Amino acid sequence: MVGEALDGLTLTSAGIARLAGSTTAVRSDIDKVRAAGQVALLSGGGAGHEPAHAGYVGPGMLTGAVAGEVFTSPSVDAVLDAIRAVATPGGVLLIVKNYTGDRLNFGLAAELARTEGISTETVVVADDVALAEVSGTGRRGIAGTVLVHKVAGAAADAGLSLSEVARLARRVADTVGSMGLALSACTVPAAGQPGFLLDEDEAEWGLGIHGEPGVERATLPPVAEVAARLITTIVEDRGITSGSQVALLVNGLGATPPMELSIVADAAIRDLRKRGITATRVWAGTFLSALDMAGVSISLLPVDEELLGLLDAPTTAPAWPRTESTAEGTVLPAPPGVLPESGTLAASDPVRRALEAVAETLIAHRDELTAMDREVGDGDLGISLARGAAAILAETPTYPGEQGPAAVLRAVSASVRRDVGGTSGPLYAILLLRAAAALEETGSWPAALQAGTDGIRDVGGAEVGDRTMIDALSPAAEALATGGTLAAAITAARTGTDHTATITARLGRSSYLGDRVLGHPDPGAYAVVLWLEAISAALSPTT
Incomplete structure (x- = not known):
């Protein structure tokens, strides 16, 4: 040896x-x-x-x-x-x-x-x-x-x-x-x-x-x-x-x-x-x-x-590091960027209530989503979404509520893309950006969700049947676009999520596992069901 x-x-x-x-x-x-x-x-x-x-x-x-x-x-x-x-x-x-x-x-x-x-x-x-x-x-x-x-x-x-x-x-x-x-x-x-x-x-x-x-x-x-x-x-x-x-x-x-x-x-x-x-x-x-x-x-x-x-002094011994050490470290100034819109979002604003409900739900289900993702992916989904949710909770009061809900969604998108890496961060950021643009143009929340869903399709390349969050988002957006209620959209999303347990993935890390994912619903799709349910509960007349 x-x-x-x-x-x-x-x-x-x-x-x-x-x-x-x-x-x-x-x-x-x-x-x-x-x-x-x-x-x-x-x-x-x-x-x-x-x-x-x-x-x-x-x-x-x-x-x-x-x-x-x-x-x-x-x-x-x-x-x-x-x-x-x-x-x-x-x-x-x-x-x-x-x-x-x-x-x-x-x-x-x-x-x-x-x-x-x-x-x-x-x-x-x-x-x-x-x-x-x-x-x-x-x-x-x-x-x-x-x-x-x-x-x-x-x-x-x-x-x-x-x-x-x-x-x-x-x-x-x-x-x-x-x-x-x-x-x-x-x-x-x-x-x-x-x-x-x-x-x-x-x-x-x-x-x-x-x-x-x-x-x-x-x-x-x-x-x-x-x-x-x-x-x-x-x-x-x-x-x-x-x-x-x-x-x-x-x-x-x-x-x-x-x-x-x-x-x-x-x-x-x-x-x-x-x-x-x-x-x-x-x-x-x-x-x-x-x-x-x-x-x-x-x-x-x-x-x-x-x-x-x-x-x-120099040495070519293979185990001695070739890098020059320093005890100070080096920090370069960050390039200037466009500051996110800020303002005040009232605690009574329904958009704020919905955002906080979504964030609290994702944090509460962090371990469940992580466990699900370990079965079919790399196990970081729950952690990533909870990190983004924590950022949203911290920054919600500073979102520009006086400029309208579209401006708020753009600010949320900035929070997400800054604090959530991996795949989830850019996908949710584009969903929120496209939704903000559609909401500003039409004033329609169903149109906003549809535009956001289309944005994820454009960036991620996923379609229904690929075993991704699109399997929940697309039927939910379609239910709302055809005049259905939020409850109907949730039902459609849940049905789409359940169906992912019966198909193999064509995109994402789950695609590496082949038939081993069968029997396990896609955690990204399940997360969509969770936050749609949270929005529904937050906006219910009884709350």
């Missing part, structure tokens, strides 16, 4: 080669490094932390990385062979995470290499602030190790001596602090099951990177509180005070989506600013994982111009 993963890395990263007969990654231009007399950097440990450590092999970072089996330190002989493979006249620096197996195997290999005349030094990384030194085993080496790789690699690439490279590596190792939070355990392949189980709302604070539980299990708080607790522990442990500059590394543990890591990075920056601490460099991504664990760690490294220069 480990060897095949390494072979795959060599196939996708031209600068990395596999040392024959081992699971060690080495720079493919190692002869060039040796000829230049640069200090060689070797790191590693058990596999399962990808992209660490082989992903950091390349100019400007590691010269080699030796891997053991998953979560198992490589043997003494494997490390010794790796030292021999990367050794240069400048010597070899071993960067080791603070685990007993790694310290023993790398340490003995270093002793043996020295007896062979290879100048070798070792730097141990113990950046996990969740564990006190008095805990017996000492602090673990976790994601801060990657920053040690980067600084030491840049120093070696600049031609500094072994003692100088080791000094800079120790400086980072001694000052960087990290702490993590797990939302799930990882599954070690040999075990075949998670190392521990968490309830849906639980998290493990201060976890390790080998599937071991953390130092505390507690209910998961909002992301701002997660960032605050992790950062508080780090800054107190490392003595980072207001006025300090730091590099921030937000690290995913293997199963955390990039979106969530970006959210944590944003929360961390906000928290640091409140403390008067400036994050002059920021990176977010999966740098050192624990197989398939869901979770995150934060690392803070106090920096000055010397360290910033080394962090900024």
